[in-house]
Amino acid sequence: MARMLMKGNYAAVYGAAMAGCTAYYGYPITPASEVAESAAALFPKLGRTFVQAESEVAAINMVYGSAGSGQRVMTGSSGPGISLKMEGISYCAGAALPCVIVDIMRGGPGLGNIGPEQSDYNQVVKGGGHGNYRNIVLAPNSCQEMCDYTMLAFELADKYRTPVFVLTDGVIGQMMESVTIPEPVKELPDKSDYAVFGTPLNKNLVNSIYIDHDDLEEWNMVLHRKYQVIKEKEVMYEEYMMDDAEIVLVGYGSVSRVLRTVVDDARAKGIKMGLFRPITLFPFPANEIEAFPERGIKHVLTVELSTGQLVDDVNLALAGVIKSDLYFRLGGNVPSADEISDKISELYGEEK
Amino acid sequence: MKKTMLRKPKGFVDVYVHKAGAEKDRTHYCPGCGHGILHKLIAEAMEDLDIVDDTILISPVGCSVFAYYYFDTGNFQAAHGRAPAVATATSRANPNKVVISYQGDGDLAAIGGNNIVQAANRGENIVVFFVNNAIYGMTGGQMAPTTLEGQVTTTTPYGRNVDTDGYPMRMCEVISQLTAPTYVERVSLHDAPHIRKTRAAVRKALQNAKERKGFQFVEVLSTCPSGWKMDPVKSMEWVKEKMLPLYPLGVYRDKGDEARVITRPVPVMDPAEVWKKLGISAEADVDFPRGDVADEYKKMSIRVAGFGGQGIMVTGQALASVALEYGYNVSWLPSYGPEMRGGTANCSVNIQDGTIGAAEAVKPTMLLAMNRPSLEKFEKTIVPGGTLIYNSTLIDIEPVRKDIKIFPVPITGIADDKLGNIRVQSLVNIGAYAAITGMFKVEDVVKLLPKLFKGKKQSIIDLNAKAVKAGFDYVKENF
Amino acid sequence: MTDAKYPRSEVNLDKCKGCGLCIAACPKKVLVFSPKLNSKGYHYAEYVGSGCVGCGNCFYNCPEPDAITVYLRNYDPEKEV
Known part of the structure; x- marks a missing residue:
């Protein structure tokens, strides 16, 4: 049977295996270690490569080598480890190499703690390392989506030759849900135009150095145009009870699940509330949020496990046309539905 | 073959096409490098x-x-x-x-x-x-x-x-x-x-x-x-x-x-072979037929809490695993925070049709309290009309709520005295849950035990089968 | 034998960077700095025209891939492709 009860961390690796990922390079870190552990369990069964690297930096540079060799490749980590990986992610972006990085966010800054936070938003969604680049960022909110979006991440990575993040937090990573394993991909894309194989007919070069200023500018423009195409074509989001909503909650990942409960509770009381959940954080569904005022939406409340990282993008899209508020919890604390409902009453109560 | 001349070796490209600038016929290195x-x-x-x-x-x-x-x-x-x-x-x-x-x-x-x-x-x-x-x-x-x-x-x-x-x-x-x-x-x-x-x-x-x-x-x-x-x-x-x-x-x-010759395995990429190697069957999932479940138990948000070692996490995972086989959407979430290390443990399980929202059972429809601190901590969170199952072997106080249904079950006692193994408490819990909610049939749970205890000895599986039955029977006989 | 056509060292004067390593390595001292400069402004090395024994030192000491070619004793232009 393809249906199994499994943790989000495991589901991501099943998704990778089904996507034809042939190599996993990782380093242990709570709460993402189970991603590496499940790869260590599954990949050898499939004759695929699992290496526990000596460091996060080594792991992402192995990803660079594997991606440059034409493989579908993955790594996973959490906040402090993602910070370290930024070197290699920038190189992958600069060399236009596809790869998938799973980030199971934890509390920061510094060592922080191992509770769920969403405080990697800025470093992941805005690029993170040096240079002008963006990562495609998918934000699953269930174990099934951990599997499905990891699989999708490989497709997008190859389509655009770019690093793709699967960004979620310790709640989704460590919870178990029913996951239906998708069928494995039948065919993998041909990468002989850029990947290095070491054959007589293939003398490709994987590289991010352009010593001439004009050459580097031109290459940056190629990347820049790519990101514009991604913005046009790959936006994903989910709307719940939005048709007549006057109050809209915005959140992603585990928070969006709590917000769904908040909306259900509000609707039971006759309050016109809806949920807008960005699934891609880059590209961000800015056009859809920009259209909120036209849809009769009066209030927008962003809820996140960070001190206002997501809300910056929401506000950029809203451009001050309607009031936007922020509610957040930190340090591993996840707000309860009641806590958010109380905040909504406090903010918008008299206008309801 | 003996060389007749020493000239630019063929390991070099003829023209250094990747080299920036006009001089593509000589290296960038300094003289004498x-x-x-x-x-x-x-x-x-x-x-x-x-x-x-x-x-x-x-x-x-x-x-x-x-x-x-x-x-x-x-x-x-x-x-x-x-x-x-x-x-x-x-x-x-x-x-x-x-x-x-x-x-x-x-x-x-x-x-x-x-x-x-x-x-x-x-x-x-x-x-x-x-x-x-x-x-x-x-x-x-x-x-x-x-x-x-x-x-x-x-x-x-x-x-x-x-x-x-x-x-x-x-x-x-x-x-x-x-x-x-x-x-x-x-x-x-x-x-x-x-x-x-x-x-x-x-x-x-x-x-x-x-x-x-x-x-x-x-x-x-x-x-x-x-x-x-x-x-x-x-x-x-x-x-x-x-x-x-x-x-x-x-x-x-x-x-x-x-020196050893290094060989590496060839990746398995054939879709059918991939599923086979991972033990995934291509056959469709068949749900167990559901029994009569009272309306109040059709959308469950359960908190399972107790000491570490009481099988708290296993109980939660077993609830979710069995419910999954009846075609419900399920979620299981372990507790975070200091209590993870401090000797008490809890997890949240949701069982329902339709999309599950918040995974943590902040306001559970059911509390399964395995020790006194858990009862004291979580009893007040149960929704009005909800259900409390508590481990009457170890909990020596009376619940205070009057607006909920209460089932004192000597879970530890059943496992320890009746079955002789304290480690089967989890499946006693499942039996009690099945009897109260009508959601699971004992024979279905027993059928799933080999999967739940994959790799365990048959004697362990048999003992857990007895535990399910014992939990079920206790509730049926006493309430 | 030293005035035979082969062995012979040949310096590609435009690619020579004038480092002098070949001159220092030549056991027969038959390579010298040219008094002339090449297009890059180096006093390039040049073969004095006779005395090469085909040891290959100049070739292997030269850091530039094709600044020096050594035609060995058994070199036969008729047989080269």
Whole structure:
């Protein structure tokens, strides 16, 4: 049977295996270690490569080598480890190499703690390392989506030759849900135009150095145009009870699940509330949020496990046309539905 | 075949097309640079061993950052110090190819110090050519890990002071401490006879690589006339006089015929085979037929709480696993926070049709309290009209709520006294849950036990089957 | 024998960077700095025209891939492709 009860961390690796990922390079870190552990369990069964690297930096540079060799490749980590990986992610972006990085966010800054936070938003969604680049960022909110979006991440990575993040937090990573394993991909894309194989007919070069200023500018423009195409074509989001909503909650990942409960509770009381959940954080569904005022939406409340990282993008899209508020919890604390409902009453109560 | 001429080897490309600027027929190296000499030896060996078309070269950061301009191989350019990591993955992806990690001393021994040691320790099937010229060339002559004591560089303007800068690092000695490397040798480019010895070492390393004999490490003492501010001929003398005493030449490791041939598995990619290997059946999932479940138990949000070791997590996972087989959507979430370590544990389980929102059972429809602190902590969170099951063996207080249904069940007692094994409490819980909610049938749960306890002995499975029945019967007989 | 056509060392004067390593390595001292400069402004090395024994030192000491070609004793232009 393809249906199994499994943790989000495991589901991501099943998704990778089904996507034809042939190599996993990782380093242990709570709460993402189970991603590496499940790869260590599954990949050898499939004759695929699992290496526990000596460091996060080594792991992402192995990803660079594997991606440059034409493989579908993955790594996973959490906040402090993602910070370290930024070197290699920038190189992958600069060399236009596809790869998938799973980030199971934890509390920061510094060592922080191992509770769920969403405080990697800025470093992941805005690029993170040096240079002008963006990562495609998918934000699953269930174990099934951990599997499905990891699989999708490989497709997008190859389509655009770019690093793709699967960004979620310790709640989704460590919870178990029913996951239906998708069928494995039948065919993998041909990468002989850029990947290095070491054959007589293939003398490709994987590289991010352009010593001439004009050459580097031109290459940056190629990347820049790519990101514009991604913005046009790959936006994903989910709307719940939005048709007549006057109050809209915005959140992603585990928070969006709590917000769904908040909306259900509000609707039971006759309050016109809806949920807008960005699934891609880059590209961000800015056009859809920009259209909120036209849809009769009066209030927008962003809820996140960070001190206002997501809300910056929401506000950029809203451009001050309607009031936007922020509610957040930190340090591993996840707000309860009641806590958010109380905040909504406090903010918008008299206008309801 | 005996050579009739010595000319630009075929390991080099004809025209350096990747090279920036107009001069695509000569290298970017300074006059007298040792890199050029080593490049030529490598290119010649690749031609003579007929591996040019089977080689992938990793260029580092340093003066040889542009090594890829010249070699007619597959080429990578890597981040500073990371060439061994890139080479690791490249070699794993292309197990039958010769993979060369070409590195300078700052790259290999400083910023990439861990990367080289770990790649060596894994015995990666790669060749490392390590150019030791005791200085950072590309960035303009700063101190390297291999810079000599007293040597003046731009960052040791008063000479390298070992009390503040440490001692020159001897990498062959470091690498040869490890078990995995096959071949480790230090050679030098300081005169014609030593260049011949270097030539032999390069050929040996590449021949070994062609035979997939693991990790090859050749350290090459080299010159940096520009960085040393010395003319090329004097630089050669400086290597001889200053470097040789500190960096003894010779073979540090040679496993010879003892060297293992490295083989890697072939990835399974066929879709049907992938599922088979992972034990995933292509047959459709068939749900157990559901029994009569009262409306109040159709959307469950359950908190299971107790001491660590009482099977709290297993109870939660078993609830979710069994409900899944009836076609419900389920979620299981372990507790976070200090109580995880402090001896108490709890988890949240949701069972319902339709999309599950918040995963944590903040306001549970059911609390399964296995000890007194859990009852005290969570009783107040149960929704009005909800259900409390508590472990009456260990909990010696009465619940205070009057607006909920309460089932005191001696869970620990049933497991310990009746079944003789305290570890089967989890399945006693499942039995009690089945009896109260009507959601599970005992025989269905029993059918699932081999899956739930995969790899466990039959006696354990049988005992847990008894536990389910005992929990079920207790509730049916007492309430 | 030293005035035979082969062995012979040939310096590609435009590619020579004038480092002098070949001159220092030549056991027969038959390579010298040219008094002339090449297009890059180096006093390039040149073969004096006789005396080469085909040892190859100049070739292997030269850091530039094709600044020096050595035609060995058994070189026969008729047989080269």
